[in-house]
Amino acid sequence: MTRHGGGRLRRTLSSWASTTDQEARDLRRSHADVDGTPISEAPLREKVRLRGALRTVTLRPRGGVPALEAELDDGTGVITVVWLGRRRITGIEPGRSISVEGRIGLHDGTRLMYNPRYELIP
Numbered sequence: 001m002t003r004h005g006g007g008r009l010r011r012t013l014s015s016w017a018s019t020t021d022q023e024a025r026d027l028r029r030s031h032a033d034v035d036g037t038p039i040s041e042a043p044l045r046e047k048v049r050l051r052g053a054l055r056t057v058t059l060r061p062r063g064g065v066p067a068l069e070a071e072l073d074d075g076t077g078v079i080t081v082v083w084l085g086r087r088r089i090t091g092i093e094p095g096r097s098i099s100v101e102g103r104i105g106l107h108d109g110t111r112l113m114y115n116p117r118y119e120l121i122p
Contacts, residue, residue, distance in 0.1 A: 037050060038077070039052065039074045039077035039078065039079050041076070042077075043104070044103075044104050044106060045103055045104070046103065046104075048102070048104060049099060049100070050072060050079065051098070052073050053096065053097050053098075054070045054072060054093065054097075055071040055094060057070045058070075059087055059088075062084065065085055066085060066086060068083045068087065068088065068092065072098070079104065079112070080113070081100055081116055081118075084114060091120045092118075092120075096121075097120075098119065098120055099118065099119045099121060100113060100117065100118045101116055101117045102114070102115070
């Protein structure tokens with residue numbers, strides 16, 4: 001698969017997993033009372049703690065290294081979380097609520113957080 005084709009597939013999967021207005025309100029309500037920063041307000045290159053639900057989880061190699069990518073949604077925005085060198089992490093699956101901590105970077109216009117500390121939320 002070409003690099004361009006992979007991006008198209010990823011965008012298609014992401015659009016299928018898009019949250020509705022009601023789901024976004026529910027996510028904001030369930031994650032608003034917790035210590036952390038809303039994804040939409042999270043600054044670049046500063047240490048932040050984010051909390052939300054995983055929309056998608058995919059295995060996507062980066063530079064020949066396996067990488068597990070997940071889209072984290074808190075109802076205010078979405079960020080891509082990437083664990084380099086991992087093919088699977090127990091508990092990291094679509095629909096799961098998690099908290100992540102790390103620094104946000106920008107790559108090709110996409111906000112990313114690499115190898116964050118994470119906590120599964122029951």
